[in-house]
Amino acid sequence: MSSQKISDTARPVRPISLLIAILVFADIVSAFESTMMFNALPRIISAFHTTPADASWVLTAFLLVAAASAAVCGRLGDLYGRRNVIIVLLLISAVGSIVSVSTGTLGGVIAGRAIQGVSGGILPLCFGVAREILPKKQVPVAAAMIAGAAMLAGAAGNIISGALIDSLDWHYIFVVAAAVALIAAAGCLLLPRSAVAVGAQRVSWFGSVLFAPAIALVLFGVNKSQTWTWQDGRTIGTILAGLLLLALWIWRELRADHPMINLRLFSERKLALTMLATAVLAIGPVGATGFLLQLIMQSPTDAPVGLGLTATDAGWVSFCIAIFGFLLSPVSGRISARAGSRRALIIGSLFGVINAVTLAMLHSTLMGLIISTVFLTVATSFILSSLPNLIMEATPAENTSEATGLNVVVRTAFSGVGTSVATLLLSLSLVSGTHFSTRGAYMQVFVLIGICCVVAFFLALLIRPGVRAAADTRAAVLASEV
Structure with missing residues (x-):
């Protein structure tokens, strides 16, 4: 695969602490969005007069899209510039929050959460940016802090959302998420421009078409096993369908001249x-x-x-x-x-x-x-x-x-x-x-x-x-x- 070599000698023009802080903040957006709706589920059930199973799609939709985004968008960042893709994902995430808060229907909230799920691709992109723009000796510490921030923000999601629900309303969780995503996107403009691989237009897009639904089906089956049970034919069938698609994806990627993911x-x-x-x-x-x-x-x-x-x-x-x-x-x-x-x-x-x-x-x-x-x-x-x-x-x-x-x-x-x-x-x-x-x-x-x-x-x-x-x-x- 022909690609532009990323220089190991390049040094950031901005303070290293600022660059790490920007990456940590971008990752916090994704981690916060992954847990922010846990406390809101009872309010969602009451507001839309729905069942817990239907309301749980507010969580499941985000999870399925986030998992696929982590791999596909990570590769897109390697090809087209990680900083650019992070900014796009943050902006799309903000759009998802707006959709969830403005539609007034459970389907709209779920659709917005699915859109918001693209933020799942931010974490691997942050690792890539850190390796690309920081001095080599700083990369392990930066990667560790980015990973640690995800854990902290995930824990904070429940507390912040709980406070918003008790003092205001569950809608304001999305308002805060959108505002934070937009601030993070603006902050990422301060990051150096990422290197772009040569020949990226030749990548096999068929790989992403197969990979996303394969992962979504497997994760959906695993997630629903808690309500369907592992003996349920729906659980087994969904997971097997995902695994078959995944096997087809692996077979196709290994034979592609320019695969989406180089296995x-x-x-x-x-x-x-x-x-x-x-x-x-x-x-x-x-x-x-x-x-x-x-x-x-x-x-x-x-x-x-x-x-x-x-x-x-x-x-x-x-x-x-x-x-x-x-x-x-x-x-x-x-x-x-x-x-x-x-x-x-x-x-x-x-x-x-x-x-x-x-x-x-x-x-x-x-x-x-x-x-x-x-x-x-x-x-x-x-x-x-x-x-x-x-x-x-x-x-x-x-x-x-x-x-x-x-x-x-x-x-x-x-x-x-x-x-x-x-x-x-x-x-x-x-x-x-x-x-x-x-x-x-x-x-x-x-x-x-x-x-x-x-x-x-x-x-x-x-x-x-x-x-x-x-x-x-x-x-x-x-x-x-x-």
């Missing part, structure tokens, strides 16, 4: 192992714990496992701990810069094991849960910041957003799998006459989280230590064959 890059050992570690960790500490901690905190004290906190109090606990995780993200970045991101992934996996053990031992008290959640936050901070850095260590600069975008898709898909598996384990063992899961069911989920972290630890050990060595050379050879 040959994934023959690189480090990249393949990183993707496997991403999938395993997404099932365990990233996916299964996403709802588990909230469930433990908000379940009543007379349940086998429950602390009886209100939703607001539980949200503040999660947010305060997320701040701690964000502050830790530069530490992971510095470890990646000095010793390679493999070391940071090993540390994150070990803290994940510690979190699983402490959850099993200390979940019956608020202080015990906070202690175990701190371990989880350390694990998540190191995991989420090491993964994009590992991807960048294994891929050439011109494929950064493409590869990190696929990593986001893998993480999103397997997080859904982790949530579904954990939900299934909890539902298989209920206290007679109640909807509360037994203590044994929770223990099974804790074991699942621990096993995933152990597997990720051994996968990390298999990754060759050190930063990029011959990766650019190998990738260049692979790209030249396309």
